[in-house]
Every structure is written in C-alpha cells, then in structure tokens.
C-alpha cells in the first residue's frame with residue numbers, strides 16, 4: 263500500500279512514468295539512518311512543544327527504533343512506489359506506529375529541510391572517511407621519504423631536467439598538497455555544520471519547535487539563520503565536491519609521475535606485484551593500473567563537480583526539484599575515492615625506487631648550470647653576466663658532449679675570467695643539493711625538518 267506524502271488534492275496517483283522519473287530511493291536510501299536520527303530529534307521537539315504526549319513520544323521512539331533495526335537488517339526496504347527515502351521511511355513508521363500516532367511526526371517538517379539536513383550529515387561522515395584515507399596516502403609518502411633520505415633525482419620544470427633535488431623533497435611536495443586537501447575538508451566541515459531542520463518547506467515552523475535542539479541532537483553546533491537559505495542552498499555540496507575533485511587532481515599528478523617513472527625510458531621505479539596488473543596478450547607487461555585509474559577517476563570527480571554546479575546554476579529560491587540531482591555526483595565522488603585511496607596508498611608504500619638510476623640521471627641535462635651562475639654571483643659577478651657565462655658553459659659542454667664538471671680550466675677561463683677551477687666544487691649533485699639550505703629548500707637538513715613537521719601535522723588530524 264503506497265503512502266504518498268501529498269495525496270489530498272489529487273484525484274489519481276502518478277502515472278508510472280511520472281513515478282519512475284520521480285523516484286530516488288535507488289540512491290538516497292543511503293540517507294536512511296540520518297532520516298531516522300532526524301525523526302527521533304523531531305519527535306522530541308514536538309513533545310517539548312506540547313504536540314506529542316509523553317506516551318506518544320515513547321511510542322514514536324519505540325517505533326523508530328524498530329524501523330531503524332529493520333532498515334539495518336534489511337527487513338525493511340524501499341519499494342518502487344516510494345518516491346524517496348523520506349516517503350519510504352514514513353511508510354515504515356506508519357506500519358510500525360499505526361497511522362494515527364505515526365501521522366503526527368510530519369508536523370512542522372518538510373522533505374525539503376529533511377533532505378538538506380541529512381545530506382549534510384552524510385557528507386560530514388564521508389569527509390571524515392576521505393580525510394582518513396588521504397592521511398594514509400600521506401603516510402605512504404612519508405614512509406618513502408624516510409626510506410630514501412639521501413636519494414636524488416633530476417627535478418624538472420616543463421618536464422625538462424632543471425635542478426637536482428632530493429627524492430624525499432619531491433615526494434613531500436605531493437604530501438603537502440594532500441595535506442591542504444585534508445585541511446580543506448576540515449574547513450568545509452566547520453562551515454557546513456549548520457542544521458536546516460526546522461526550516462520546513464522554506465519559511466520556517468509555526469509550531470513552536472526548537473531548531474537548535476534538533477541541531478544539537480543531530481550533532482550540529484547550530485541551526486541555520488535563514489530557512490530559505492537552509493532549504494535552497496547547496497553550496498555546501500559544491501564546496502565538498504570541489505574539495506574532493508581537487509584531491510583527485512592532486513592524486514592524478516602523483517599518478518602521472520608514477521606512470522612515467524615506471525616506463526623503460528625512465529626506469530626510476532618498480533611497482534610491487536600486488537599493485538600492478540598484467541596483459542592478457544603480452545606476457546611481459548606489468549601495468550600501473552592503480553595510477554591510471556587514479557588519473558582516470560580524477561576526470562570523473564571533476565565531472566561530478568561540474569555537473570553539480572550546472573544543476574545549481576540559476577535556480578531561483580527556494581527549493582526546486584532540480585535539487586534532487588545534487589546527491590548522486592557527490593555520492594559517486596566519495597565512493598570512487600574510497601576505492602582509490604587505499605589502493606594508491608598501497609601502491610606508493612610498496613614502490614621500489616632505483617636510486618642508482620636516479621643518481622645517474624640527476625646531473626644529466628646540465629642540471630648544475632644554475633650552480634655555476636650562483637657560484638659566480640657569490641664571486642661578485644652580476645647575475646645577468648653569470649647567467650650568460652653559465653649558459654656558455656652548457657653550450658661548450660654540449661658541443662664536446664661532456665659534463666659541466668669536465669670542462670677544461672682553459673675553457674672555463676675563456677668563458678669568464680672569474681671562472682676558476684674551484685667552481686668544480688659546486689658541480690656535484692650532493693654539493694648543489696646541500697647548498698639550497700634556506701627554509702623550504704632541498705638541502706637534506708631542511709627536508710628532514712619538513713618531513714617531521716608534516717608528520718606532526720598528520721598526527722594532529
């Protein structure tokens with residue numbers, strides 16, 4: 263027996279195609295525990311407002327407990343006739359409390375304030391899961407930074423060899439970005455922690471109900487200031503969608519590097535067997551599928567955010583049914599991340615870095631040229647001139663197919679009189695790296711400090 267929430271003024275039920283279009287329980291059933299929690303809190307404020315007797319409150323809470331248990335066990339499930347999670351649970355309540363008592367719970371609330379509240383609750387719990395998964399990825403990067411404290415690699419700009427850096431410095435750069443993603447989700451959580459319950463359809467309640475009491479029971483520090491905003495706004499969902507899309511994009515940048523590092527041409531890393539896949543036809547293949555799926559799913563997360571923003575654009579206040587489209591994209595982003603985060607954490611943690619290969623490549627491409635220029639600056643040569651001279655060194659070395667440290671004394675002196683053989687002291691990868699010792703630089707001591715600060719920040723979450 264379907265229980266529509268709005269039958270009174272209708273002579274007929276919805277057409278099957280209308281009902282099929284309208285239905286949302288296939289995705290909003292995720293909100294069921296929050297709907298029931300909201301119903302408990304709502305029953306209490308109805309009681310406090312004198313709209314439910316003590317006995318009625320007891321009966322209502324008992325029926326809600328049974329309903330919650332039946333939802334949990336799967337004994338109660340939505341049917342095709344239930345329009346949405348709220349309607350289905352209303353039916354479940356009426357079946358358990360009886361139509362007369364059960365029918366009292368709807369006073370002073372609307373699906374509009376219910377869904378806005380429950381969506382925030384679902385997202386807050388999801389934010390905590392995503393944060394925890396992201397911290398695990400950061401932990402993997404920290405573990406690698408500790409495992410390889412002295413390994414070097416050619417740092418790149420424009421994907422070209424630029425300056426040698428510590429591998430740990432490079433890995434921690436990714437960790438810093440992920441830590442900001444965590445911070446964004448935490449900030450979001452503070453901003454989104456306002457309960458719209460009690461806003462009704464849009465105008466608020468006339469029944470003397472206390473929205474702050476409901477908010478407190480549901481774990482929100484406050485209720486919303488404006489019932490129209492409470493039921494119509496979804497920037498909390500879009501902001502969440504951005505935070506997780508940004509996380510996806512940051513993960514995709516790590517993923518892209520792992521994919522490149524894993525090629526024969528680079529040969530920087532070997533993937534652990536547990537985090538790679540083979541080819542159905544080419545027996546030799548060991549593919550970086552975790553990284554590729556990370557890269558791929560980041561596009562999906564961007565799409566989810568973009569779709570949500572497009573749904574919200576130009577919607578007049580207050581609630582419009584368009585808003586039912588707000589949930590699936592964000593649910594999907596979270597569910598993709600819950601698959602992705604443990605896999606990328608595992609892949610990164612088990613990556614073997616080929617430090618000899620990395621060290622051999624670190625000076626290639628004349629990555630120490632900047633060190634020549636800065637050595638000249640320390641000798642009093644203006645940087646413009648020093649830059650020219652260092653560039654000339656590269657030109658000569660390239661022509662002779664030798665490294666910068668192999669230029670002859672005579673070649674150096676001809677390029678610039680200040681270029682004495684002592685310049686070779688800075689023409690080593692460890693020398694170059696150690697010299698970048700200002701805060702934030704790649705010198706080993708600075709990187710170790712950075713690593714420990716980051717570990718402390720992770721421990722605080």
Ligand code: ARG
Nearest residue numbers: 286346373374377581585586
């Ligand atoms: N299922 C809707 C949503 O997800 C809430 C129901 C509001 N329906 C209505 N006719 N006001 O947004």
